[in-house]
Amino acid sequence: MLALYDLMKIGILLTNLGTPDAPTKAALRRFLSEFLSDPRVIDPPNKLIWWLALNVVILNIRPKRLAKNYAKIWNKIGIGSPLLSITKLQLEGVKKILLEQHENLVFEMGMRYGNPSISSALDKLRAKGCEKIIVLPLYPQYSNTTTLSTLDAINQTLDSWVQKPEIAFIEHYYDNNGYLQSLTNSVLEHQTKHGKPDKLMISFHGIPQRYVDNGDVYYDHCVSTAKLLAKKLDLDESDYLFSFQSIFGREPWTKPQTKERLKTLAGDGVVHIQVICPGFLADCLETLEEIECENRNYFIQAGGRQFSYISALNDRDDHIKMLIDLISTHL
Ligand SMILES: C=CC1=C(C)c2cc3[nH]c(cc4nc(cc5[nH]c(cc1n2)c(C)c5CCC(=O)O)C(CCC(=O)O)=C4C)c(C)c3C=C
Numbered sequence: 001m002l003a004l005y006d007l008m009k010i011g012i013l014l015t016n017l018g019t020p021d022a023p024t025k026a027a028l029r030r031f032l033s034e035f036l037s038d039p040r041v042i043d044p045p046n047k048l049i050w051w052l053a054l055n056v057v058i059l060n061i062r063p064k065r066l067a068k069n070y071a072k073i074w075n076k077i078g079i080g081s082p083l084l085s086i087t088k089l090q091l092e093g094v095k096k097i098l099l100e101q102h103e104n105l106v107f108e109m110g111m112r113y114g115n116p117s118i119s120s121a122l123d124k125l126r127a128k129g130c131e132k133i134i135v136l137p138l139y140p141q142y143s144n145t146t147t148l149s150t151l152d153a154i155n156q157t158l159d160s161w162v163q164k165p166e167i168a169f170i171e172h173y174y175d176n177n178g179y180l181q182s183l184t185n186s187v188l189e190h191q192t193k194h195g196k197p198d199k200l201m202i203s204f205h206g207i208p209q210r211y212v213d214n215g216d217v218y219y220d221h222c223v224s225t226a227k228l229l230a231k232k233l234d235l236d237e238s239d240y241l242f243s244f245q246s247i248f249g250r251e252p253w254t255k256p257q258t259k260e261r262l263k264t265l266a267g268d269g270v271v272h273i274q275v276i277c278p279g280f281l282a283d284c285l286e287t288l289e290e291i292e293c294e295n296r297n298y299f300i301q302a303g304g305r306q307f308s309y310i311s312a313l314n315d316r317d318d319h320i321k322m323l324i325d326l327i328s329t330h331l
């Protein structure tokens, strides 16, 4: 007998942060303006001062420098932005397998900032008659700056709909066994090619420390992921480092900083390092440029000898399977 859920159209929406349309000053201005105007990302003590800083200073300086960084990674994985190309591959991977099991499913991807937007993806799912939508933000660790901001975008769109679908929103999976196993597999595969390092560096995108002090659970989720991954890899505390990258602005961010640690490691005799960034499920500017280029240079210039970056889980088979398992618990 067919279950009700086999008859009803269900939408699967994969979301990620987003990326500029092109590696140009104009496209970066548009992207950064949307991103940095989100109060979940920047929660300034004084909104007027932040508006002036953003519109008078940041949007006139940062896009030019950033366009050069994006140009270095453009077309590096797929066509255009790696983040967008990889999210497409992830969507295709999930769709191919899930459609074999459930023909009532419809698939879309949406970006929190830039294109394709979350609202355009939701509109397509509505046009296809979805009565239920499963939203999977590609952030294993919950943060108000990312996960909750994604939920804001969903709610903003649904606010104007007369008939609202049922929403299943996957909040986090920082301790999911499939996720941790995929990370473990990718580290071990990397080490069969590149050998074992003096230390494995586990680096996450930072957030302002003030947000953690105000109750954002992100820091705790990152600590848990790092500890669980180290356990699966059978690492002692002295075998790995835990740190935060991609610091922005002047206020204190979560510590220790990836960049600062890489500058001092060689002085302590650590000359072979491997870096993994488990919070990024798709390679992007922050891994391909910031870690693989910029941070590699800090380490080598300070006397380090061997540096390698362990790719994000991207469209690895075990990662796609893990995403499918997560979605399936809501079907
Ligand atoms: C300014 C505040 C920022 C917070 C808070 C923040 C949190 C955060 N971001 C990601 C994931 C990504 N961020 C990326 C780029 C990026 N992030 C910020 C700022 C904050 N992020 C900026 C300004 C930028 C653009 C680049 C720059 O100006 O330096 C990206 C890469 C996108 C790409 O196109 O490749 C990702 C992914 C997470 C997971 C997170 C908090 C948990």
Ligand SMILES: [Fe+2]
Residues within 6 Å of the ligand: 205, 246
């Ligand atoms: Fe970011």
Ligand SMILES: [Fe+2]
Residues within 6 Å of the ligand: 246, 247, 285, 286, 290
């Ligand atoms: Fe960065």
